[in-house]
Amino acid sequence: MMEALSELPLNAEPARDDAVIEVSGLRMNYGPREVLNGVGFSVGAGEVIALLGPNGAGKTTTIEILEGFRGRSAGQVRVLGQDPAQGGEAWRARIGVVLQSWRDHGRWRVRELLRHLGRYYEPYRAPYPTDELIEAVGLTEHAGKRVNRLSGGQRRRLDVAIGIVGRPELLFLDEPTAGFDPQARRDFHDLVHRLSDLDSTTILLTTHDLDEAEKLAARILILSGGRIVADGSPDQLARGVSRDxxxxxxxxxxxxxxxxxxxxxxxxxxxxxxxxxxxxxxxxRATLEDTYMAIVRKEER
Incomplete structure (x- = not known):
């Protein structure tokens, strides 16, 4: 198995003209601690990518650098043709972010909040029509509720709506279905496929739910020890672990x-x-969970 693991696809995607994200030699240090050590990958337009890795592997740091919320120690990064560290308002309007939770909109009603947020995008692009967006995330029956009266799952649906209200070209999803019931999770998966297939939205997903990653992402990146240790489709990675x-x-x-x-x-x-x-x-065949655990254990050894 060790020989097979050494043959896993690594940064297999060639340079491409349609790259939405390009990362090369990315490094990040917090004092003497090196969190990222030469990370490199590219993401093409319309791709759905899952970034996986154990806690402390550097996933959050990588995403925050791509979003422009954190600086870097070294390396080249371009997102939608722009260095995120220098991205302005017009650049940010092309990006959607769904964090693990939002906590600052409690007194707004759902429809009012989404309509208000949509106005910020109008100078740059047409936002989603409010009622269409509410229906897409399954909140039609709750559109008139105050946010602080929503259940946890309903609030998570609103988080997703906030992230896509501006029709982003690139969407970052951080544990997007945490707290979802099975039906809400299925509805969300349908929404992700719709965004990718119909709107050509590029999506970078981080999740600890490997079943979800396998259902949503055509390509998996595994980050361990501050570097990308595997890059390929779930089937490619599984065959790298075991061809049988x-x-x-x-x-x-x-x-x-x-x-x-x-x-x-x-x-x-x-x-x-x-x-x-x-x-x-x-x-x-080996599941994504089998594959992921084999790769991470090898790196830890």
């Missing part, structure tokens, strides 16, 4: 398990030999 698929089946009440690189050919052979006697067939 695990095939499980039962026959005459007996359970069988077999590992193979060519699951399709193996299953065809099973049915050719045993036909309808094959039951409970399952083909399983």
């Amino acid at each position: 698929a695990q095939v499980r089946w039962s026959r005459d009440g007996e359970l069988f398990v077999h590992a193979t690189e060519d699951a399709t050919r193996f299953v065809q052979g099973l049915f050719a030999q045993y036909g309808d006697a094959i039951e409970d067939l399952e083909v399983r």
Whole structure:
């Protein structure tokens, strides 16, 4: 497995003309402590990227640098063609941010707040129509409520609405579905796909929910020890950890398990030999969680 891990896709994306985010040699020190050590990656227009990593890996620092909220010690960073450290109001109007929580709008009513925030974007771009946005995040029945009367899940939906009210070209999502019930989570996933597919919004997502990352992101970046240690699709990363698929089946009440690189050919052979006697067939590859844990443990060692 160690040999396979060394072959994981790393910064595999070539330089591209449509890059929305370009990072090269990014370093960040807090006094003597080095948090980021030569981080580099690029994100193309319309991509949905998940940035994963253990606590303390540097995810929040990286995102804050990209958003222009934090300086850096060294390296080149361009977001929407601009150095975030020098980004002005017109540049910021092209970016949406959904933080883990907002705490300063309690007395506003939902519809009034979103309409008010939308006005700030009008000099630069047309914001989402307020009622359309409220419907998109599932708050239609609560549009007249004060924010401090919303439940935790409803408040989180409002956080998402605040982040996308200005129709951002680039959207940063920090643990966006924390506190969501299963239906709200599914609705949010549909919204992310809509933003990416229909509006060509580029999305950079940070989450500890690996199932969510696998459902939303076409590409995964894993940050560990202050650097990007893996970069690729969930399937690419899984194959880097193990090229074998695990095939499980039962026959005459007996359970069988077999590992193979060519699951399709193996299953065809099973049915050719045993036909309808094959039951409970399952083909399983390493999940994103399996892959993530293998990569992080290797880096920690």
